[in-house]
Amino acid sequence: MSILCMLTLAMLGQATTGNVQMTDFADGDQRESWVRHPVWGDPSFDTFDRMPGNPVHRGSDPYNWPVNGFLFEDPPSGDWYLFVGNYLTGYGRSEDHPSMCTVYRSTDKGESWESLGSIFPEEEEHFFEGEVSPQFSYPDISVVYEEGIYHLVYDWSTKNFTWENAHDPLADSNSGAAYAWAERPEGPYQRTDVPVVTTREVEALERKYRRMYASSLIRRANDWLVLTLTDSGPYFGWALTALTSDNPEGPYAEPHLVLHPETDHYHPPLLEFFPAFTHGDHVYMPSTSVAINRNYQGMFRVPIEEAHIPEAWELVQRGSVWHADPVENEDHGLWGQTFSGFIDAEGNFNVMFPSRDSEGQGTINLARRPWAQPYREKGLVASGHRGASLVRTKQGGVPESISVQLKPTGTVAILWDMQGPMGANAPRSDATLHPRMLREYRYLELEGEAWRLMAVDAAGEYTTVGEGELAQQDDPLALSIAWDGPDATLTIDGEAVWSGALEAGDGAFGLYLGQNSHAEVTEFAVTGALAPTPMPQLYTEALLGAAQGFVAWDRVEDDAFRYGEGAVSHANSPAEAKWNFDGTSFTLWAPTGPDFGAATLYLNGEDIGTVDFHSEEMEN
Numbered sequence: 001m002s003i004l005c006m007l008t009l010a011m012l013g014q015a016t017t018g019n020v021q022m023t024d025f026a027d028g029d030q031r032e033s034w035v036r037h038p039v040w041g042d043p044s045f046d047t048f049d050r051m052p053g054n055p056v057h058r059g060s061d062p063y064n065w066p067v068n069g070f071l072f073e074d075p076p077s078g079d080w081y082l083f084v085g086n087y088l089t090g091y092g093r094s095e096d097h098p099s100m101c102t103v104y105r106s107t108d109k110g111e112s113w114e115s116l117g118s119i120f121p122e123e124e125e126h127f128f129e130g131e132v133s134p135q136f137s138y139p140d141i142s143v144v145y146e147e148g149i150y151h152l153v154y155d156w157s158t159k160n161f162t163w164e165n166a167h168d169p170l171a172d173s174n175s176g177a178a179y180a181w182a183e184r185p186e187g188p189y190q191r192t193d194v195p196v197v198t199t200r201e202v203e204a205l206e207r208k209y210r211r212m213y214a215s216s217l218i219r220r221a222n223d224w225l226v227l228t229l230t231d232s233g234p235y236f237g238w239a240l241t242a243l244t245s246d247n248p249e250g251p252y253a254e255p256h257l258v259l260h261p262e263t264d265h266y267h268p269p270l271l272e273f274f275p276a277f278t279h280g281d282h283v284y285m286p287s288t289s290v291a292i293n294r295n296y297q298g299m300f301r302v303p304i305e306e307a308h309i310p311e312a313w314e315l316v317q318r319g320s321v322w323h324a325d326p327v328e329n330e331d332h333g334l335w336g337q338t339f340s341g342f343i344d345a346e347g348n349f350n351v352m353f354p355s356r357d358s359e360g361q362g363t364i365n366l367a368r369r370p371w372a373q374p375y376r377e378k379g380l381v382a383s384g385h386r387g388a389s390l391v392r393t394k395q396g397g398v399p400e401s402i403s404v405q406l407k408p409t410g411t412v413a414i415l416w417d418m419q420g421p422m423g424a425n426a427p428r429s430d431a432t433l434h435p436r437m438l439r440e441y442r443y444l445e446l447e448g449e450a451w452r453l454m455a456v457d458a459a460g461e462y463t464t465v466g467e468g469e470l471a472q473q474d475d476p477l478a479l480s481i482a483w484d485g486p487d488a489t490l491t492i493d494g495e496a497v498w499s500g501a502l503e504a505g506d507g508a509f510g511l512y513l514g515q516n517s518h519a520e521v522t523e524f525a526v527t528g529a530l531a532p533t534p535m536p537q538l539y540t541e542a543l544l545g546a547a548q549g550f551v552a553w554d555r556v557e558d559d560a561f562r563y564g565e566g567a568v569s570h571a572n573s574p575a576e577a578k579w580n581f582d583g584t585s586f587t588l589w590a591p592t593g594p595d596f597g598a599a600t601l602y603l604n605g606e607d608i609g610t611v612d613f614h615s616e617e618m619e620n
Contacts, residue, residue: 237547
């Protein structure tokens with residue numbers, strides 16, 4: 001019997017009315033007042049500054065996508081080494097041009113770089129024991145130094161590997177992680193004949209995670225640890241596994257999951273993990289969204305000696321980790337895997353980060369921030385790249401005034417009275433905003449040399465309230481909307497440019513960033529009686545949160561659903577749904593009908609009862 005996917009989860013705050021006051025959502029102490037999401041967008045307060053000379057490396061034919069990397073400080077010399085993962089466009093594969101890793105060296109702390117070529121020596125094809133096809137690619141690596149030896153783990157696959165057979169244990173192809181060593185950080189590295197882990201030998205974890213790639217090597221007090229990313233193919237879930245060994249070359253124990261969406265606790269969807277770094281007594285694992293925009297980053301942390309224990313991991317930065325700059329070499333924002341780096345003796349967190357330029361070529365760049373100061377005291381940055389972003393506050397209310405100072409690029413809108421649901425267009429990679437997100441709010445749009453006051457209702461009908469010219473300038477814009485009863489006045493850079501009737505509403509506030517758009521916001525001050533406000537979530541969030549894809553569920557359009565669209569699980573097929581949210585209470589919405597069954601409901605892992613979706617007739 002099929003189970004109906006609940007359409008909407010409302011994030012509710014306390015049912016109290018706030019006092020009239022001014023709240024500046026651009027203040028650093030208000031960063032937790034924003035909702036951050038791997039698909040919708042991430043208003044970031046991070047303190048990263050770009051280092052001069054970016055990009056360090058730019059893709060060129062045939063390796064147009066250098067979109068991963070590893071930044072390493074050599075303990076004996078203090079030199080920096082930048083390992084670049086080189087791919088063909090679209091992660092393509094060619095026998096003449098396999099993916100590969102090249103290395104750069106800097107003897108002046110990243111100010112200049114020397115290319116040292118491939119990390120592996122030119123030699124005959126390398127075969128692992130038991131493989132009928134040679135090792136083919138090695139783009140993503142991690143390096144650890146100990147007692148004169150540089151230990152490295154790297155990706156590999158056989159020549160007949162394809163995305164179609166990547167998860168098939170019966171295929172002739174294979175892939176996984178392997179070990180190599182060298183006496184110099186640049187190599188050449190010597191490969192062992194037995195890999196760390198192979199996809200073919202992995203028993204599917206959580207019934208779906210099998211392909212192993214993108215590994216980080218960690219030295220511990222009494223053993224070695226490899227943290228390896230794994231994916232689930234059509235489920236569109238990503239997870240992190242741990243493998244341990246007494247020796248760096250292995251043999252390693254069977255991999256087991258330490259981070260994955262199916263856990264009982266909060267875990268943002270669509271996160272890839274790579275590469276890890278250590279500082280003090282902890283391992284840190286940055287993670288990046290694989291939605292259409294990838295600027296959302298999470299930072300996980302665990303004590304080094306407990307990194308193999310799933311319960312020891314914690315999410316210490318949930319968004320607000322990274323921002324993009326509006327420059328040509330960061331046209332796609334952070335793209336590929338996440339940043340890689342180390343904390344130096346002066347307390348600086350130095351990182352490399354991948355992106356893509358305006359022509360789609362991969363770029364490798366450098367940035368740094370004070371390790372002890374991850375957040376700004378004032379100001380946030382939000383952006384849209386291959387797709388739009390829409391971010392909102394957790395609080396809402398009737399505004400008496402909204403004052404914003406920002407520097408916009410592209411199409412940027414200031415939103416208020418946000419009442420509509422939030423959700424991705426589909427539970428998969430490259431997800432973007434669901435069309436239903438772009439309704440039920442009012443906004444001031446800035447685009448080129450024009451401004452527009454607009455409203456869009458629940459049916460998607462747009463109404464223009466006012467419009468005018470916007471002078472181009474290099475300085476940030478100062479915008480203000482002040483209400484006096486049902487009327488309001490719009491002021492731009494101290495000049496009143498419009499007055500008239502303007503609905504204030506009582507919903508949440510936010511920002512919309514169109515494709516290839518960017519905003520640096522130094523003030524977002526709202527005066528009014530504000531309080532936590534409900535935030536409906538669409539059914540796609542439940543499938544994303546549980547890493548379900550559309551494997552066990554079918555999308556259905558029906559007016560019985562609250563927003564006209566939902567999902568129904570396959571009959572007699574195990575199916576899950578999971579919403580991640582902040583709040584004090586929630587409400588589940590779903591139709592009932594003769595073909596629907598029941599589901600067990602869990603809250604933070606605790607069984608809180610059964611929900612029955614069965615009824616004699618279809619009802620909403």
